Amino acid sequence: MTTLPDWLSAETDDAALASAIASMAAAGVDIAAELRQAPISGHTGLAGATNVQGEAQKALDVISNDIVLKHLEANSVISILISEELDEAVDLASEGRFIIATDPLDGSSNLDVNVTVGTIFSVLPAEGGLLQKGTAQLAAGYVAYGPATSLVVRITGKTSVFTLDESGTWQLTVDTAAIPTASGEFAINTARERFWDAATTAYVSESVAGETGPAGKRYNMRWVGSMVADIHRILMRGGIFLYPLDSETQSKGGRLRLLYEANPMAWLVEGAGGRSTTGTQSILDVEATGIHQRIPVILGSADEVARIEGFYAR
């Protein structure tokens, strides 16, 4: 049995980096325990506050953020925490070497219906400052709280998947995730069609036309509404996830956040042989201009990402 500590020591000689990842994995174990009890403890509802993005916080958004903060405060290698739920970056250990950017609870609109949610994190070098490109990441990961609790993690090599066992140990269940190059599954919120740009409209209508259209192949559509769940499906069996820039999100720059949603997911998807783009450039090359910056996100099977890039290039 390969456990997370074995994997970490095989993937990096940097014990401090390994401990930063282990702290996020430990936070995931605690958040999983909260989520299992949430309908009983009554924590699925609103917290009564809004975050810096103007979104109503769920009680579990706040609880998950507090759990992450507790684990990171206890680890002297962590210098700064950036979180979806915190307006400003939080200074932790002054000598710490790493910044963690996190979405402590992704997909929280799915909490009251018992559908998979997640915790996403990115590890950056402290010396690079708050605003770094995705290419500067030292590691990234997410925890998916579904029928099984999964931890997906990558330092700079392969993307691996762990499953939480009954004793609270992360056991390696997929050594090297490999996203199939070709796929017939796309994920997009089609209720936003009236806001889409020409490239997105063309990509989706060609997909929906299936084997009788120009794509010459049948497609299926899936949209969980939790990015972690949609990306986990793509990591395990291929597909493409799209939250493109549209006329409604244009003024904000997009819907999803660069530092703690797009960058870590792009890091993991690319480690599994998939691709990432905003439509016009690699997500990992986007200059960060704010800790809560939003960007358009397209991720997944290489052939499908290339197909939509073709529409953006026209």
Ligand SMILES: O=P(O)(O)OC[C@H]1O[C@](O)(COP(=O)(O)O)[C@@H](O)[C@@H]1O
């Ligand atoms: O409401 P929509 O348009 O379906 O958007 C869903 C997307 O928003 C998110 O819920 C945003 O994340 P948070 O729940 O962390 O705010 C993603 O997980 C998901 O992909």
Ligand SMILES: [Mg+2]
């Ligand atoms: Mg999110």
Ligand SMILES: [Mg+2]
């Ligand atoms: Mg969130």
